[in-house]
Amino acid sequence: MPTREDLSQSEDRLVLRARNGDREAFGELVRRHQRRVWLVCRQYLEPEDADNASQDVFVKAFTGLASFDGRAALTTWLTRIAINTCLDVLRGRRREGVVASSSDGGDGEDVLGRIPDDRVCPETRAMQRDAVSRLAECERALPERQREIFRLRFFAEMELEQIAEALGVHVGTVKTQLHRAVRRLRDELGDAR
């Protein structure tokens, strides 16, 4: 099984080949990163828009590969492009007066309706029924930066350091914002605090 270093080296070679216009090499890079890029875009946009934005990200990446100097990981570089692309879309909509949706696709009641019955015991499920609907609402009401970081961490499955690099902030800032978000959501759940 290839190590992380092997993958990184092979990725460097793919980048070099793609930079010289090798479509096959770029296709391999896309395949490796498209899920992550889409997941990031999805945290900002609705599914269809996230798909379009993901395509934009890779076209931008292809045309801008020369500016990728390898100091950050390719995935971080792509994530940064993805976030900027999504923010551009949202800014454009604000200018056009289009109200941005919550982009989470539903409220807590819908969420609960889809939780399989066998996942939790009935007591927990009863507690969750109420709590989860409050959680979804509370998450939407988080300050923008907290919500962004919370979503990138838990829904886009990014590491703290990756988030910091992608957003251009110190990792301590990411932790602080994330923990504030967690605190608010825990408060919403009650009990332990």
Next chain:
Amino acid sequence: MKDHLEDVEFAAALVGEKLAGKVAEHLEACVSCRRQLAGMRCWIEERRDRTERDAPDWQDQWERIAARLDGVAASRPHRRWLRPAVAAAAVVAVAVGVGIMQLPEGEDVRSELAVEEILAETDALLADDTIPGFEVIDPGLEGLQDDSDNGVS
């Protein structure tokens, strides 16, 4: 027993990180913390599952990306040295020109090109982004913007 989980510990538990002994012990014993964690995990996992269900077909997405790449070229590393080099050459050319014009009369060397002409040519050269090495950084981006404006994806 340890107090309830700190937010940093709670966040670590949410992503399944290995917890320190006392934290794990507390979680084992505290119904309240466990319920909070279960509720939050459940919500997060469900959101992730739902997000995955919305995901596009990856091969199809790549084919759409590939179709858009037909009109653009990958950018090559820029010859960053070229612009300063041309500018330096221009300065040298001007200096030589000025030096020649200032030679004492009677010398058999005369400038055939006015300083202003040399400077104008240099300016024109520097302003022309189409000469080799002077490409715009991301030639595809301008087209991309146009595409998105036109609703092309």
